[in-house]
Amino acid sequence: MAEARGTILVVEDEPEIRRFLRSSLGAEGYKVVESPAGQRGALDAGMHKPDLVIVDLGLPDLDGVEVIRRIREWSPIPILVVSARTQERSKIEALDAGADDYVTKPFGVGELLARVRVALRHIRRTGIGEDLFLGESRINFEKRIATRAGQEVHLTPIEFRLLGCLARHLGLVVTHRQLLREVWGPSHVEHTHYLRIYMKQLREKLEADPVRPQHLVTETGVGYRLVADEEKYQGSDKL
């Protein structure tokens, strides 16, 4: 097999889940390091310097959220959370603590690999200088220009900020709290209705069908995710 595409640390106590993660991630060319418990996992993250960490939230010895906090004290490596459906609250806690995305158990390998790819690509991306392509809409943050089907679309300063915040986490989920703090400031983190109004405006301006958005995606109860047309995003560089 060719050189590994990157090292992934899996912090998971269930051996069967570790096994299928190991085999499917291994088959994709990733090197997999396994930690069966939270304490170990936090240490292994320091020792093995992985490119990405997958943390199960239901660990027996240490809360998964705590593992994320410990890693975030010294490292910005992408962290993917695996949560059960009943762990809604801790999932959001984990994301607010610095996790980059999540998959809900039970999940298919396809979904997991897609999340891994997005999280890894995210860290490699240099910045916000390139154009963002959302279907027939195109946004350049440096020049503050947005167009749709060639026609200029007027975005307000807050709409630009909101879109920019989502674009910095392109493909990843951003929680309501994170968005409200970054766009409106720390005193507004409870004002979810701001987001509802502004997301509606953004969708009406940028989405082909605002009711069935393809790019400004709702993660109900959690936050929002910006999904771009990836190929175009990497390819072109002029407006």
Place this chain on the structure above:
Amino acid sequence: MSWPGYRWVGYGGAAALTAAATLVGLAMRPHFELVNIAMVYLLAAVAVALRFTRGPTIGASALSVVAFDYFFVPPSGTFSVDDPQYLLTFAMMLGVGLVISQLATVVRAQAQAQARLALEAETERIRNALLSSISHDLRTPLAVICGASSSLTERGERLGADERRALAQDIFAQARDMSELVAKVLEMTRLESGAIALRRDWAALNEIAGSVLRRLEERLAGHMVMIDLPEQLPLVRIDSVLVEQVLGNLLENAAKHTPPRTLIRLRAQTGAQVITVSVEDFGPGLPEDELEHVFGKFERGGGWVSGRGGMGLGLAICRAIVRLHGGAIWAERLPGGGMAFRFTLPLEPAPEMPAGDCALVNG
């Protein structure tokens, strides 16, 4: 039966019935022997025993003896007794009254026990229905998973690549259905036990609709789903995760119970106090007499034989969630055939909006 005045109602009843017996006795007096009049008093005591508790019954018996003595036993109009035989009559009246009151108490206790048993039997019946329903809906996928995975492990090398892939796909699909079923059962249990606290926050229904359509894209692919939401729907303060489930269950239900390519329409209407959300389908619909039952825990609607798991839990979950929000949910037949499932969510005064930026927004 436990309010404080109830006892006095009992004693009042005892006094009234004894008085009535006295009146009847006075009317009978010219034509009947005194023993027969004593029987009328006993009848009054029985009536008190049937209707009231032990105290009033004993009271009625004692009062009967006194009244019988005063009004009827010679010399009447006094409490004195000429013939000592009547002392035995008094004792018998009192004794019979006590025995009757005792019997009535026992009968009443038995009736209560019976009712409790009936309730327990009903609970048991529901539990059995749940168990048999779950085990039926779990057994098929489990059988597929066991069979397919053991073929793969024991006979894998003799199978062609296509066969192996098909078996693995079956395992995946069945496991996913099972997982959904288990999630629904857990959800219902949590909702029923009151373990779910609503996490209310301002939410936009069109956003929730978009999210649910994305999540159910595959399952709704065979149908035409039309979104007919007004442009300016007010925000609602709801638990979006739960309300998304309501919408999802209703849409899935509509898709499951109508032929492919049937039109399914999602609508919303704003009233003064509530928003009414409707999922309408233009399929065969349900008979009128089943509309009320479909929200029961294990109903599947006679004509709506479910192809896959779900056990009719979906609608029961919807009802529990809508009620938690203080709304109502119901099913209606549409005039041209087809069904409408509608639910309401209460409206609250709109939240305050940030100032400044809005001025820049066109329109």
